Amino acid sequence: MSESADLASTTYGLFATGEACVGVPLSDVREVTPCPDKLEVLPANAPGLLGALNLRGQVIPVLDLLRMRPEHALGADGSSGREPGDGHTPRRVIVVLLRERQLLGLIVDSVHGVTTPPRLTRMGTPDGQGLLVSHTFTRAETGGIVSVLDVAAMFALPGVPVVQEEGRADGLFGAGAGEPGSVLHVGTGQNSMLLVRCAEHRLAISIESVHTILPRVKVRSSPLRHGSCKGVADYGGAEIPVFDPLELAGLGSLNNEDAEGVAIRFRDGLVVMLLSEVLELINTGSVETMALPAIQVPGRRYLENVLRVPGHGDFLTLAVGSMLEHDDLKALSRLNTPHDSGVPAQRLGEISDADTWTREAKTSETYLTFSAGRDMAVPLRQVVEILEFPERYSVLEAGHEKVLGLFTHRDTVVPLYRLTRLLEVPDSPLESSYVLIVSTDPEGGSGQVVGLVVHALRAIEKAVWEDPDPKRSGHPAGSLEAALLDFTMMRVAPIGTADEPRMLPRVDLSAIGSALVPLDIEEPVSV
Known part of the structure; x- marks a missing residue:
């Protein structure tokens, strides 16, 4: 498999910095934490260095991409886009990068969710000089360009201090759960769970089948509406069926106005899972798991267990494997109907094997x-x-x-x-x-x-x-x-x-x- 193909199968965290959207592989993100009112001073002079973050006794240098020298900045003119002193307000967050047990912080304006791009375009310069952006891809739900951060190049910048990771705990990190645009812990992507709120229910879903997070889902009525399917929503130039996980699991129903969503990957296409709010991404390393009792609810097979997240309460885990085998959802995933100007999710003629469907x-x-x-x-x-x-x-x-x-x-x-x-x-x-x-x-x-x-x-x-x-x-x-x-x-x-x-x-x-x-x-x- 080529490097670009391997990167295209990677799940990326999306972060806004200035007017740019930056993608970072989840495997390189240790955690995301709210930025304090004031960063500590470091006796070092490096491009883009704002100071240091004291994170549970661990000192982590913090960089700002928009304050780096022009040859490394994301902006064409190399300007910072920030006034002195405004680079670390409580509304911003710090992405803590981890590579080969070394830590480095990156300040960003907000968190945009996660996505797995279908393809990547390599970036480079004619003189072969290194860039902090290794690839780009187009974000399907907005059409905007995402710049993939070269994390190895970040750690190799001359003069930028990095620190060795000390005794990492496996629990949740940071504070401020529920703040808009904040994700408190990401983990490696292998055992990561997305925590969401659906009405009064709190649910957890494995990140492995999440294609992307949709910050706003406008559900339109459609002849596809039936049962847990609430209609369709626009995504990537196509109409994607939308389903209510509460109805699927027999837990009630959602109000689909001004909702968020998660696009779930099925074999033949996408289906959007409607939800009220994305809360955070966690690593399940030390999260307590409790078995569900033998309860009589119609959608019991779509509920797996309960995660007890320290300081945040209990979350019902959706059984993604059972969801992906749901006959109706599989059928709906084939009906990703493209708009005339959109990019098709599946070309005509690339149809599922009818014998497989029959079996x-x-x-x-x-x-x-x-x-x-x-x-x-x-x-x-x-x-x-x-x-x-x-x-x-x-x-x-x-x-x-x-x-x-x-x-x-x-x-x-x-x-x-x-x-x-x-x-x-x-x-x-x-x-x-x-x-x-x-x-x-x-x-x-x-x-x-x-x-x-x-x-x-x-x-x-x-x-x-x-x-x-x-x-x-x-x-x-x-x-x-x-x-x-x-x-x-x-x-x-x-x-x-x-x-x-x-x-x-x-x-x-x-x-x-x-x-x-x-x-x-x-x-x-x-x-």
Whole structure:
């Protein structure tokens, strides 16, 4: 693995210094502590040296990146951006760096959370002179540039004093929990837990599956809303499903207005976990762990144990492994629907193996219900993406009457078909329609994709009964007629509601997509 690829798989703490956002590998961060009103004086003269921090008897030199000489500063003109005396107010924090058991402090304005970038760009100079910034990457949630601090170069700066780590304790460090923008202890990332508040509940989640922390999540209503899924939010040029961990674990529900969030990495995409507030990151080295009793709550399998954090109380630990195996959340993670100008989370054609989904699915499969002349259901695993009807598309003047046109989506030309015309039922206004992107390869391989235009989206539902005698039209298997006319009646119920089940036909959109390419329809199909 290349150095850049290795760095791209690293989780970084994000810190603001002046107008710059700096990323530091969590493995190089010992702790983050509030800055005192006054730093101690050190009898040393080094670029950017502000003084020393007395941290539980350990003297730690503190640097300010914005006060370093121009060839090492983050700013183009080398100006500090701070007036004398304002570099260490209580609102700022000090990041204590640890490398080869040596300590060095770095003052920053605020903490922006953590993230794992998809890719990095190396930085350098034509003359080969060292920089304090080794790489850069773009922060998906803001589009801003993050400069990756070269921690080894920081410790190698001439004239900058460093100190040897003394008898490190494994408990929590610092003070001021709950202050906005403060993270009190980070640890090495291997045994790090993110502590959060969800309404009145305090939860802990392993940092290993955290893609990034979102400081503000604006939840919008979506047809994906069901059960613990509260809708979608914008992240990195895409609409990402948002879920409520309290509803998932049977602990109540959250008010999703002006909330924060954590993007969780699943195999096929991201899902945002809604929360009220990020509290801190801790290392679990000496944190007491207590087992949960055998309680009867619907989401007990998503609760692992209780962490007793000294001075901060008890936190319920979410069972991340069980969350990642949740059928609905896995299905939602595949629906990271990109905006037209966004960078896709997953390219068309890079679809999950349908056989794998079949093996992993439970008895009651998850279905998307929609309307195309009548309500019907399709296995959610068959739907690659859900899009609003495109504003621009090329109308095909010649060709088969059921082909609506073509549109370009994420560097792929997608043919559009009105499902209503295939079924020969009345059309609906296109501007209020949706497009279900399905693969022509039902096995989830490298087949083409087609867009099927439907009237409306209903909900994500579970099957509670299926007809053991599916309807068969008598047409040859693989034909469009068979794909449209062969179906199974089933009874479905919306997830997480008390609504009565209803009877719907289950359609096979993958079979329809396979039969449409190449298109070979000689006569209208009636139903």
